Amino acid sequence: MSDTGTGQGLDAAWAVDWLLRSAAVVADNRVALSELDRAIGDGDHGENLDRGFSAIVAKLDEEEPATPGAAFKMAAMTLMSKVGGAAGPLYGTAFLRAATAVGDADALDPTLLVAALTAARDGVVARGKAEPGEKTMIDAWTPAVDAAAAAAAGGSPADVLLAAAEAAEAGAVATDPLIARKGRASYLGERAIGHRDPGAASSALILRAAADAAVSSGTAGAGA
Amino acid sequence: MSDTGTGQGLDAAWAVDWLLRSAAVVADNRVALSELDRAIGDGDHGENLDRGFSAIVAKLDEEEPATPGAAFKMAAMTLMSKVGGAAGPLYGTAFLRAATAVGDADALDPTLLVAALTAARDGVVARGKAEPGEKTMIDAWTPAVDAAAAAAAGGSPADVLLAAAEAAEAGAVATDPLIARKGRASYLGERAIGHRDPGAASSALILRAAADAAVSSGTAGAGA
Amino acid sequence: MKKLINDPKAVVDESVEGFGLAHADLVTVHPDPLFVSRKNAKTGKVGLLSGGGSGHEPLHAGYVGFGMLDAAVPGAVFTSPTPDAIIPATVAANSGAGVVHIVKNYTGDVLNFETAAEMAQAEGIEVRTVLVNDDVAVEDSLYTAGRRGVGGTVLVEKIAGAAAERGDGLDAVAAIGQRVNDNVRTMGVALSACTVPHAGVPSFELAENEIEIGIGIHGEPGRHRIPMENADGITDRLLEPILADLKPAAGDKVLLFVNGMGGTPSSELYIVYRHAVKVLEAAGLGVERSLVGNYITALEMQGCSISVLRLDDEMTALWDAPVHTPALRWGM
Amino acid sequence: MKKLINDPKAVVDESVEGFGLAHADLVTVHPDPLFVSRKNAKTGKVGLLSGGGSGHEPLHAGYVGFGMLDAAVPGAVFTSPTPDAIIPATVAANSGAGVVHIVKNYTGDVLNFETAAEMAQAEGIEVRTVLVNDDVAVEDSLYTAGRRGVGGTVLVEKIAGAAAERGDGLDAVAAIGQRVNDNVRTMGVALSACTVPHAGVPSFELAENEIEIGIGIHGEPGRHRIPMENADGITDRLLEPILADLKPAAGDKVLLFVNGMGGTPSSELYIVYRHAVKVLEAAGLGVERSLVGNYITALEMQGCSISVLRLDDEMTALWDAPVHTPALRWGM
Numbered sequence A, B: 001m002s003d004t005g006t007g008q009g010l011d012a013a014w015a016v017d018w019l020l021r022s023a024a025v026v027a028d029n030r031v032a033l034s035e036l037d038r039a040i041g042d043g044d045h046g047e048n049l050d051r052g053f054s055a056i057v058a059k060l061d062e063e064e065p066a067t068p069g070a071a072f073k074m075a076a077m078t079l080m081s082k083v084g085g086a087a088g089p090l091y092g093t094a095f096l097r098a099a100t101a102v103g104d105a106d107a108l109d110p111t112l113l114v115a116a117l118t119a120a121r122d123g124v125v126a127r128g129k130a131e132p133g134e135k136t137m138i139d140a141w142t143p144a145v146d147a148a149a150a151a152a153a154g155g156s157p158a159d160v161l162l163a164a165a166e167a168a169e170a171g172a173v174a175t176d177p178l179i180a181r182k183g184r185a186s187y188l189g190e191r192a193i194g195h196r197d198p199g200a201a202s203s204a205l206i207l208r209a210a211a212d213a214a215v216s217s218g219t220a221g222a223g224a
Numbered sequence C, D: 001m002k003k004l005i006n007d008p009k010a011v012v013d014e015s016v017e018g019f020g021l022a023h024a025d026l027v028t029v030h031p032d033p034l035f036v037s038r039k040n041a042k043t044g045k046v047g048l049l050s051g052g053g054s055g056h057e058p059l060h061a062g063y064v065g066f067g068m069l070d071a072a073v074p075g076a077v078f079t080s081p082t083p084d085a086i087i088p089a090t091v092a093a094n095s096g097a098g099v100v101h102i103v104k105n106y107t108g109d110v111l112n113f114e115t116a117a118e119m120a121q122a123e124g125i126e127v128r129t130v131l132v133n134d135d136v137a138v139e140d141s142l143y144t145a146g147r148r149g150v151g152g153t154v155l156v157e158k159i160a161g162a163a164a165e166r167g168d169g170l171d172a173v174a175a176i177g178q179r180v181n182d183n184v185r186t187m188g189v190a191l192s193a194c195t196v197p198h199a200g201v202p203s204f205e206l207a208e209n210e211i212e213i214g215i216g217i218h219g220e221p222g223r224h225r226i227p228m229e230n231a232d233g234i235t236d237r238l239l240e241p242i243l244a245d246l247k248p249a250a251g252d253k254v255l256l257f258v259n260g261m262g263g264t265p266s267s268e269l270y271i272v273y274r275h276a277v278k279v280l281e282a283a284g285l286g287v288e289r290s291l292v293g294n295y296i297t298a299l300e301m302q303g304c305s306i307s308v309l310r311l312d313d314e315m316t317a318l319w320d321a322p323v324h325t326p327a328l329r330w331g332m
C-alpha cells in the first residue's frame, strides 16, 4: 500500500482498501441489516448490499483501479447493476457523483474528500428526493458531510473520515424515533418509530470502513 | 312411549328413540370421532355422521314412522344421502338391510333383533368387502352380532342389545393394535397401530344407544 | 386457523355460489342438492361427470365446460358427495348418449358413485365408470383400499372430455379415459398439513424439518416421513417410483404434470419441473406436453405432486384439442 | 422455512429456467443478466416490458406472450431488477416502434427503471413509462413514497398489451395503460406472512387471531392490524376504501378482480368474490368482467386483494381481445 505514497492524501490503494473493508463489514452485517429492513421494510437490505459488494470484490480481483475516481466509478457501476432495490441506484449514484467530483486526482486531500462526500450525498438527494429527518440514508450522510467539512479545516484526511464516520453513526442512531416519509418504511406510519433505518445503518458502516482504511493507510504510510 | 306396548318386543317408539339417542350421542362425540379420524383418516367422521343424524332428527319432526322397519328405512335413506364419505353408504346399507330383515313387523322380539343386526352387518360387508381384523366398523359389528345371538336364547330384547353394545365396545377397543386394510387408514401401514378405528367407535356408540333406548322403553313399559 | 370464510359449514355452498357468479357464461350452479352443470353442451354428446370431496379446487367444478366435464358434484370438504346429488347431476349430464362417471379411487367416492350409478341406471340412463387410481405411493394395493386417484384425474377428464366433444360413443369415451388412467402415474409430497374448515385444526402434524412423501390429496398421511430435502432431491424421490411402476421405454413420449397442492407458489413448482424434465430426458423420454400449476389441490397444503402420462398420438391430439372451462382453457 | 427449492440464492434463476422449459413455445429465457422475452412477436409493434422483484409469480414473466408483454425482467425476490438487465430486455422488446415500461410504484423499481430508461434512450430506443399506483391502502401519499403498484398492474399489462397488439403507437399504448391505472383501485389483506428464501424467516409476524389490512405485495405491513374477521367482513373492509376513492357512479360498468396472494385456496377467493359482487351490485355497479385467482402474489402468503376497474367500451374490448401467455390465455 505504501508504494503509491499517501503524503498528498488518500490514494487508489486506500480507495481499494475502503471497498474491500466495506465488502467485509457488509458481509459481517448482512443478517443484521436485513433484520433492520425486516422490521420496517422488506428484509433484503443486507442481502442486496452483500450481492453488490461481493461483485466489487470480484471485480477488484480482475482489475486494479489507477485512481480513487476510477475505483469509485467501478463501484458505482457494479452497485447500480447488482444491488437492485432502492439502495442500488442510490449508492450507485453516490459513488458515481463522488467519482465525478474527484476526477482523475491521484490522491484525495481533505478538500477533495469533502467535495466527494458532498457530491455523493447530493446525488442521493437528487435521485431519492429525501430531506433530512425522513428516516433514510440521508440522515447518516448529511451529518457526515457537515462533520467532514468542519474537520477538513486543519485536519488530516483520516481526521475528515473519522469525523464523518462518527457523525454518520450518530445520525443512524438518531433515525430510531423518526417516522419514515420515503421508501418502503413510509407505509408503516407510526409503526416505524423505534426502528433504525437500514440504509442509514449501512451508510454508517461504509463510512466507518473509509475511516478505518484511512487510518491503516496512514499507519502504513508512516511506516514507509 | 308406553302407548304402543312393548310386551312383544321393541316397537316403533323404541326405534325412534334409538335414532334420537344416536343423534344425541353422535353430536356429543362429534369432535372426538373426528379426532380419531384425524389420527388415521381425514378427520371428518364425526362431522359426517352428525350431518346425517341431524337430518334424521329433522325428518322425525315431520313424520312418525309406523314400524321399526319404516324408521330404519328412513334412517337408511337419510344417511345414504347426507353423510357422504365411506361411512354414509355403509351405515345406509346397514339400516336398509335391517329394514328389509324386519319387514313390517310392529315390534322386534329377540329373534328379529338378531336378524336385523346380522343383516346390517352383512350389508356392510357386502358393500365394503372388509373382513374382521381389518380395522373397520366390522370389528365392532361382528362381535356385536355374535353376542346378540348368544343373548337371544332366553334374554329380553334389552338383554340382546346390551350384549351387542358391550361386545361392540370391546370390539372397538380391540381395533387399537390393528393395521388397517380397508378405508383411508389402510394407507398408513404400521402407523395406524395404536389408534382406534373411528367407524368402530361410532358403531359402538350407536349400538349402546339402541340398548339404552331398549332399557328405557322397558322401564316405561313396566311403569304403564 | 385463519381462512377467508364465513360459517365453516357454509364454505362449499358459498364458494360454489361465487364460482357460479364468476363463470356464469360457462356453468349453472344447482344449489340443493349441490351440483354444477355445463351451459350450452351439444345434445347427443356423451356426458362426462366427476365429483368428490371439496377442497381440491379447481377440481372438479373448474373443469366443467367445452371439451371437458358436463357436470361436477362437489361434496363436503374432503368428503365424497352423496347419491342424492350425483343422481340429478347425472340426469343433467345426460343428453341421450349416456354418462361417464370419473371417480377417484377412495372408498367413500367409490361407494357413493356406485350407489348413484345403480339408481341412475334404474332410471334408464346408461352409466360407465372410469376409476382413477394413479397414485404409486400406495405400494401394496392388496393390503389396502388400493391406489388412490390423484393428479391423473385432471388428465383423464381433459382427454376423455375431448373424446366426448368430438362425438365418441359411451364405451369409447370410457375406454379412452381408462387408457389415460392405465398410462399415468403420480406421486405427491406435503411440506405442511392443511386444515379442514369445520375441523379447525390441521389434519396432521409435520415437524419444522419433516416432509411427508406419498401424500394423498386429503391431507391423509403418505408413505413415510423424511427430513426436509432440497427440491431436486424431492423430485428424484417422486419420480423414482413413478418410473419404476410405469416402466416407460426409451423414446417414449410423455406429458409431465407438476401440480401444486394449493399453498406452494408456482415459482417453486417450476423449480421442480426444471429438474423433472432433466431426469425424464436422461431416461430417454421426450417431454412433449407439460402442465404446471395448482390443478388438484388439498386446500392450502404446501407441496406438490408429479404425474407422468405416457402419450400416444391419439391422447396427444385429444390433449391439444380446444378446451374452455373456468380453470383450463386453450384453443378458443 | 420449508420450500421446494435448492440453493436459496439460485431460486429465481432455477425457477425461471424451469418456466422457460415449460413454455418454450412462448418465451425465451436469457440467463445472464436474467430476462424473459417473447417468441414470435410482430415486428413494428410497440414493445411492452415489465419487471420487478420476483416472488409475485405469475407476474411478470407469466404474462409474456401474444397480446400482453414482450419482455419481463425478474429481480431477486422482492428486489427490483437492475438496469444491466432492464436495458437488454428493452432492446429485445423493441422492434422499432419503441417500448413502454410498466413499473409498479416502489422506490426501488422506480429508480432502477428510470436509470435503465435513460440509458436505453441514450442508445436510441424511445421509452415511455406507465407508473402503476393503484393501492388505496396508502392513505396520505404526500407523506409517503406514494401509492404502491399492486393488483392493477395485471390489468394494465393485459389492456395495454392488447392495444400494442392491435397496432397502437407508442404514446397511445402508454396512454391506455395510464387510463387503466387511473381507473383501477386495489386493496389487500394478509392472513399470514411470507418468507423470503434467502431470509429464511417470515417477513413479519401476525398473531394467530390477527390479520393485516392494506398489505402490499412484498410482505411489507399495511394500514393496520385487526382481529380476524369473516370473509364478508373483510371484503367490506377492502371494498370500502376502493369505492370511496374510485367514486364510481351508479350504472358504471366495472371489472372485479379477486386476487390470491399465493397461499389461499381458490375456493376462498370465490367466497370473497361472491360477497364483493353483492356489494358492488348494491352500489348500482354492473360487474361486466371478472378475474379470480392467483395473478399477482407474495410468495406463499395467505390473503387476497380486490381490484375494481371502471370500464369503458374500449377497455372492455381490449380486455376481451385474445391473449396467449403462460398465465393468461383466451380467444386462441
Ligand SMILES: Nc1ncnc2c1ncn2[C@@H]1O[C@H](COP(=O)(O)OP(=O)(O)O)[C@@H](O)[C@H]1O
Binding pocket: A037, A041, A042, A043, A044, A045, A048, A049, A084, A085, A086, A087, A088, A090, A124, A127, A128, A129, A130, A135, A136, A137, A138, A182, A183, A184, A197, A198, A199, A200, D078, D079, D080, D107, D108, D109
Ligand atoms: N427516497 C429515498 N431516498 C434516500 N434513501 C432512500 C429512499 N428510499 C429508500 N431509501 C433507503 O434505502 C433503504 C432500503 O434499501 P433496500 O432495502 O436495499 O431497498 P428496498 O427498499 O427496495 O428493498 C432504506 O433504509 C433507506 O435508507
Ligand SMILES: Nc1ncnc2c1ncn2[C@@H]1O[C@H](COP(=O)(O)OP(=O)(O)O)[C@@H](O)[C@H]1O
Binding pocket: B037, B041, B042, B043, B044, B045, B048, B049, B084, B085, B086, B087, B088, B090, B124, B127, B128, B129, B130, B135, B136, B137, B138, B182, B183, B184, B197, B198, B199, B200, C078, C079, C080, C107, C108, C109
Ligand atoms: N371397506 C370398508 N368396510 C367397512 N368399513 C369401512 C370401510 N372403509 C371405511 N370403513 C369405515 O369408515 C370409517 C371412516 O368413515 P368416514 O371418515 O366417515 O369416511 P371417509 O373415510 O370417506 O372420510 C372408518 O373408520 C371405517 O370404520
Ligand SMILES: [Mg+2]
Binding pocket: A037, A041, A042, A043, A044, A045, A085
Ligand atoms: Mg429492502
Ligand SMILES: [Mg+2]
Binding pocket: B037, B041, B042, B043, B044, B045, B085
Ligand atoms: Mg373420514
Ligand SMILES: [Mg+2]
Binding pocket: B042, B044, B085, B086, C053, C078, C079, C080, C108
Ligand atoms: Mg372423508
Ligand SMILES: [Mg+2]
Binding pocket: A042, A044, A085, A086, D078, D079, D080, D108
Ligand atoms: Mg427490496
